[in-house]
Every structure is written in C-alpha cells, then in structure tokens.
Amino acid sequence: MSDDRAMLTDVATGLFRDLCTPEDVVAAEATGWSERLWSALAESGFPYVSVPEEAGGSGGDIADACALLTVAGRFAAPVPLAETGLLGGWLLAAAGLELPEGPLSVAVGRPGDAVELAGGPGAWRLTARVQRVPWGGRSERVALLADAGGDRYVVSAPVASAGVTGGRNLAAEPRDTLEWTDAGLPDDAVGVAPAGVTGDALRLRGALSRAALISGALARVSELTVRYTGERHQFGRPIARFQAVQTHLVTIAEEAQMAGLATEVATLNARPEPGFFDVAAAKAAASEAATIAARASHQAHGAIGMTKEYELGQLSRRLWSWRDEFGSERYWSRELGRQLAEAGADELWPRISTGLGNA
Amino acid sequence: MQFGPTPLSPAEAALRAEVREFLAAELPPDHRPALGFAGRHDPAFSRKLAARGWVGMALPPEYGGHGRSAVERFVVAEELLAAGAPVGAHFVADRQTGPALLHYGTEEQRQRFLPGISAGEIYFSLGMSEPDSGSDLASVRTRATRVEGGWTVTGTKVWTSEAHNNHFFAVLCRTSPMEEGKKHAGLSQLIVDLHADGVRISPIPYIDGSHHFNEVALEDVFVPDDMVLGEIGSGWQQVTSELAYERSGPDRWLSTFPVLREFLREKAGTGVSDEEATVVGRLAARFWAIRQLSLSVARALDAGAAPAIEAALVKEVGTRFEQDLVEALRVAAETELDQGSGSLFGELLAEAVLTSPKYTLQGGTTEILRSVAAKGLSA
Ligand SMILES: Cc1cc2nc3c(=O)[nH]c(=O)nc-3n(C[C@H](O)[C@H](O)[C@H](O)COP(=O)(O)OP(=O)(O)OC[C@H]3O[C@@H](n4cnc5c(N)ncnc54)[C@H](O)[C@@H]3O)c2cc1C
Numbered sequence: 001m002s003d004d005r006a007m008l009t010d011v012a013t014g015l016f017r018d019l020c021t022p023e024d025v026v027a028a029e030a031t032g033w034s035e036r037l038w039s040a041l042a043e044s045g046f047p048y049v050s051v052p053e054e055a056g057g058s059g060g061d062i063a064d065a066c067a068l069l070t071v072a073g074r075f076a077a078p079v080p081l082a083e084t085g086l087l088g089g090w091l092l093a094a095a096g097l098e099l100p101e102g103p104l105s106v107a108v109g110r111p112g113d114a115v116e117l118a119g120g121p122g123a124w125r126l127t128a129r130v131q132r133v134p135w136g137g138r139s140e141r142v143a144l145l146a147d148a149g150g151d152r153y154v155v156s157a158p159v160a161s162a163g164v165t166g167g168r169n170l171a172a173e174p175r176d177t178l179e180w181t182d183a184g185l186p187d188d189a190v191g192v193a194p195a196g197v198t199g200d201a202l203r204l205r206g207a208l209s210r211a212a213l214i215s216g217a218l219a220r221v222s223e224l225t226v227r228y229t230g231e232r233h234q235f236g237r238p239i240a241r242f243q244a245v246q247t248h249l250v251t252i253a254e255e256a257q258m259a260g261l262a263t264e265v266a267t268l269n270a271r272p273e274p275g276f277f278d279v280a281a282a283k284a285a286a287s288e289a290a291t292i293a294a295r296a297s298h299q300a301h302g303a304i305g306m307t308k309e310y311e312l313g314q315l316s317r318r319l320w321s322w323r324d325e326f327g328s329e330r331y332w333s334r335e336l337g338r339q340l341a342e343a344g345a346d347e348l349w350p351r352i353s354t355g356l357g358n359a
Numbered sequence: 360m361q362f363g364p365t366p367l368s369p370a371e372a373a374l375r376a377e378v379r380e381f382l383a384a385e386l387p388p389d390h391r392p393a394l395g396f397a398g399r400h401d402p403a404f405s406r407k408l409a410a411r412g413w414v415g416m417a418l419p420p421e422y423g424g425h426g427r428s429a430v431e432r433f434v435v436a437e438e439l440l441a442a443g444a445p446v447g448a449h450f451v452a453d454r455q456t457g458p459a460l461l462h463y464g465t466e467e468q469r470q471r472f473l474p475g476i477s478a479g480e481i482y483f484s485l486g487m488s489e490p491d492s493g494s495d496l497a498s499v500r501t502r503a504t505r506v507e508g509g510w511t512v513t514g515t516k517v518w519t520s521e522a523h524n525n526h527f528f529a530v531l532c533r534t535s536p537m538e539e540g541k542k543h544a545g546l547s548q549l550i551v552d553l554h555a556d557g558v559r560i561s562p563i564p565y566i567d568g569s570h571h572f573n574e575v576a577l578e579d580v581f582v583p584d585d586m587v588l589g590e591i592g593s594g595w596q597q598v599t600s601e602l603a604y605e606r607s608g609p610d611r612w613l614s615t616f617p618v619l620r621e622f623l624r625e626k627a628g629t630g631v632s633d634e635e636a637t638v639v640g641r642l643a644a645r646f647w648a649i650r651q652l653s654l655s656v657a658r659a660l661d662a663g664a665a666p667a668i669e670a671a672l673v674k675e676v677g678t679r680f681e682q683d684l685v686e687a688l689r690v691a692a693e694t695e696l697d698q699g700s701g702s703l704f705g706e707l708l709a710e711a712v713l714t715s716p717k718y719t720l721q722g723g724t725t726e727i728l729r730s731v732a733a734k735g736l737s738a
Binding site: 240259280282285352 | 360362363364365366367368369375437441442616619620621623624626627630631633635636637638639640641643644645646647648649650651652654655672675676726728729730732733734736737
C-alpha cells in the first residue's frame, strides 16, 4: 500500500474506532442513521475521496476510496460512504454538477427501476421510481442516470421532492424506494453524462465498493473468530484446539485473504476506471467468501454469535446483504463466463494470469 | 499474514512471454495435456526445458543452475502447468531435492548432483511414506545401521511415485532408536540409488490403471557416508522445511486447469448456456484470486520471509479447488465419464475424476495442513 494510502486508512481507523463501536452500530440500527459518525466523516472529507478536488471532492483515486471502504466494512459503519463519493459523487462530478452538503446516494439500477427525464433547460421534469436506494430517505440528493432525446444525463434529484417508502437490508441499513412524479428540476440539477459514464460503469464501481466492504468485514470476522475460539473453553481446553474448529478458522482465513487480495488488486488496477474482469472476479470471489466465512464463523461461535449485541452478527448480517448488492456471485460469474466463452479457450489462461498491472 | 498485491516486473513478464513461445513451438496443437506436475514423465522434454535454463532455476550457476528468484520459478512453473506440459521427470528434483541438496548437502554432493538436476537429466523420487507411516511421518521404521564406511538400510517405502523411472530417492529413516517422548530425534535422510543392490521396486497399480506408484523394499542396502544428506539426526527438521518449500506453488492449484480450457474449446461451436457460463466464470474468478495468493507467497520468499502459514493456506485452499473444478465441470457437462470417449475434454475430465483425490493427500493432507495453519493463526 502506498504511504499516503496507509496514512489515510490509519486516520480513518482511528476515527471509526472512536465513533463506530459495536454499541454505536446497534444504536444506529434502531434509527438507520448515525449523525455523529457522519458529521465526523464529512468534516474529514472521507466521503468525497476519489472525487476530484476541482469538482469539490477530496481528491485521491479509486484505490484510496476502496481502502477507506475496507475500513468502513471492518467497523460495520452505518453510513453511505460508498454512495456519496465513489458512486454518486463520481456521477455528479463527471456531469459538472455541484456536490450536495449532506449525504448523497445513488440509484443502483435494480430491475424494474424507471427514470424519465423530460423537458429541457429551464423546464426539466423528472418522473422516476428507483428501488433499494442505500440511505435514500436520509440523503439530500440521489444521483440518477437518465436517457432523454438520445442523450444520457446525470440528474441530481432532491430527496425533498420524492415520495419515500422505507426498506432495509438484513443489517437494518436503509434501502428505500424513491418516487418522483413530474417533479420540476432546476438546470443545475441536470448535466450531460460524458462518454464512459454509463449504467454499466456505475455497476462496476458499485460492485467494487461492495467487494471492498466485504473484504473489511471478513478481515474482522477472521480476527473475532480466532480470538473467541482461543478464549472459549469446553471439555477443559480452548475450543481452538479441536481440529474440527480449526477447520473453520482456516476456511475463514483463506476466504478473507482471497477476497481481500482480489479486491485490492482490482482497485489498484482501476486506473482510471475498474476493469470488467477484475471487478467480476473480485465481486464473485468476495460474495462467495462472504457466504462461506459467515457460515463457518457462526458455527465456531455457537449461540453467542446469534445475539444482537455481539459484533459477529453486525458483520454477518452485512455480509449477507452486501454479497447480493450490485450483483451476486452468481450474476458476476455468469457475466464473466459469457465473456470468457466468447473470447475462446486460448484466451483463458492469459486472462487469468494477468494480475496486478505495473504502475 | 503476509499476502499482498504484487505485479510481475517487466523482466518477469518477458520471461513469461519466452516460455509461452517455447511451449507453442514444442507442444503439438493436438497434444494431450498432462494434469499437474506428475502428469507425464518425458526425459526428452525435461532436457529441452533445461537447455533453455528452466530447470534448476533456484540453484546457483556454479552448480549448473541459474540463480533465479522464486517468482521467476513461479512464472515458468505456472506456464508449464497451465499448458499441461509433461514435466513429471524432473519436477520433484527441481522443486524439492535440488534445493535440499543445496541447503544441506556437502560440497561434493552438490557437485555430483546439482549439474545433472539442472540439465534435466537426474531425477529423484521421495522416500518418506511407509505402510504404517503416513501423516505421522516421524514414526517411520526404515532403519539404517552403522557399518564400515557408511550405513546399511532396511525397510519398506510405499507410494513412491515414479521410482521405476527415476534415479535416486531421499530416504527418511531411523539412525538411532526412538526414545520415549523424543519421536523427532534420531531420524536422518540418506540418498539411495534406486538401482543399488538390495533395492526392489514393485509396481502398485494406480487407480486409473497406470504405473505411477511403487513399493520400494530396501534390504541391507549399503549407503556410503558421502550419501548422507545433511546431519545424522536432523532428518526431521530437514524434511519438514522441505515440505514448506514445496507447499504453495502453482502445482497446488493449477493441476486441473486444462480441463476447464478444453471445456471452453468444446463449447466454441455452440456457445455456453447461462448455467455453464456461471460455472466457468466462478472457476475463472477463483483461479485469478488464488493465483494472486500463491504469487504473493513467492514474492515474500524472495524478500527473505518465511511465509509458512500462508503457504499452508494456499495449498489447503488450492488443492481443494483443483478437486472442486472437476466436479463443477462434470455437473455442467452432463456427460457420462469415459477415459476413451474420443473427446479431449471428456477424456481429461475422466482422468481428473479418477485421480483428483490425490491433490488433498500428497505432500501433507488437508487435515494436517489445517492443523499447521490453525496453530499459526491462533499463535
Ligand atoms: C498420488 C500420490 C503420490 C504420492 N507419492 C508419494 C511419494 O512419491 N513418496 C512418498 O513418500 N509418499 C507419497 N505419497 C504419500 C503421501 O505423502 C501420503 O498419502 C500422505 O502423507 C498421507 O498419508 P496416508 O496416505 O498414509 O494417510 P493417513 O496418514 O493414514 O491419513 C488418513 C486420513 O487420516 C487423517 N489423519 C491422519 N492423522 C491425522 C491427524 N493427526 N489429525 C487429523 N486427521 C488425521 C488424514 O488427514 C487422512 O484424511 C503419495 C500419495 C499420493 C496420493
């Protein structure tokens, strides 16, 4: 990791350690929000890492933003860190739109979502229904992609003018449905999307963000499980001495390392944008790792892991949610397999053996 | 944990391009890929590879080797295995016995063996397992007794891969009686000529009908003092560090890769269904991820680290994946297995199903690796 990035994650780790304890996470689950954590993050500029400074962001690149998300995942941080910068901030900045003061979210592109932009400069109108928007109801704006008159636009849609139907993921993180019905928009809320700013590109960034969150959570799950099984005694010895329990520890470590390294390589290769193969492989690996490691860790913990307060549940419920967001392991495996089949048998090994590129 | 992202340097990438070019020229388009390092014994191929400097890469030039890094060796090994090249003759000597001789051998032994190993001409087997000693390797009963000028060895080794084709094997044996509670003391390694008097090699038919395994009976075999490997009494430390070297290379996750490639080739005409695409994509994603772990262990070795837990994790997850791949493709292909089906994919799949139990057994079973790794994790 570069020195700058290591410093960034150190500072972020300190901040989360103070303001995002397991108790804070429990409290935030009741309301779907932690104002204290969000204001501290916003003050530090972390949410806008990877958004260029010229556009009002904090600068840095995708790898920096994902390194922060890995820390956030480790602490089960109940805030739209990925949505505000890496996803929504990217869209707004690319289209030359202003970043909002408060949290920003993004339409994730669920099947059945509909966005209609009508009118034109001076008379933009928005009719849209977008589902499972992370912290949608809590955000100030939601970034949307819309096609109108043969052009693609980025819309910074104000949540104040939307109807909000609350939804949640398994970790009680808000995943809301937002609707705008023929809502008027000022000109500074609509900008032309430049080449490369597409739904597919957003999906890659979104999947990478979830892989990074998963990596962080898995690293913590691995530590927690090693610690707990070393402390818990049954039959007169620590349960970590039982071979069957050791199997769980090893499985968790393998999956956590594999997902972590794959994701890190994908983020480091994102110069400037993440590549399809890297993201598909990293998200498929991370989502599968989430499933396997959560199962093994719960098994090793016994009943204590099933309590609301114990940290494991905060992490596993997020893993069980993030693995499906922006495409499950099955989705990405299928997309990847299609492309590989099209490229043909002789391209397979050269592709698999292309890892981290040279800077 | 020492896993970290690492790119190939331009020089390493250039080496890879050279190996790819060599393989494209050497392996005929219709060649039947070998599955894994033990797939096919082909001395002519080993010598050609050696002529390019790709055997004995880890050994220094003064012994005919090439003083290359662990990553360079990794790059060559992964290309060979991905292509299914027939590396069985020299692989064990190259991976394991050569480095052990360099480390523990006398100057005379290095002069005697290392140039031949690097030339792809001297081949070694491993003489560890016995009928009553598998995972509990320290319980071996093969015994060496001191005699004038050397030792005489008596005992039986089993599962000795390719003993009938190779020249020597390093035998783990007892050189002093086992003392209560000191099981790891009193063991030594001797280099035994597989053609010496008193060595009897009998085939043990392998599960696919081929001749791979042997029983090697040793009856009062004379081993001169200059064939003792390392210190008398240090056999256990030597063998366990040898196991650490061999643990996490591409031979622990790439063995069944050719089956996946041939699956795609077979599908070239018809395209893949959604279900098949999902299987292919998942396997490719895991190959990509596991490869990064394995490469990062090689990089750590070059930096002078001793990534023992990492190596055990890579082998544990990699060898399970080698098996996993076979079953995933079998289900996707909806075929009946037949070693003579006439389709390259079908035949490779059949071979892989028959032989894949070995991946999680040889070189330390999954269960043993887990306890090595778990002890490290909990430490
Ligand atoms: C294809 C192939 C090639 C081989 N080639 C060679 C060779 O060239 N030279 C050579 O010396 N050997 C060779 N071997 C042998 C190999 O090293 C052994 O198979 C291996 O060490 C396991 O020993 P075993 O087969 O006796 O099984 P065992 O040790 O009897 O194990 C049987 C089962 O019990 C489990 N078990 C044993 N002890 C424990 C424990 N403490 N905790 C938990 N589980 C345990 C094992 O994991 C395994 O599941 C080869 C094996 C194969 C399959």
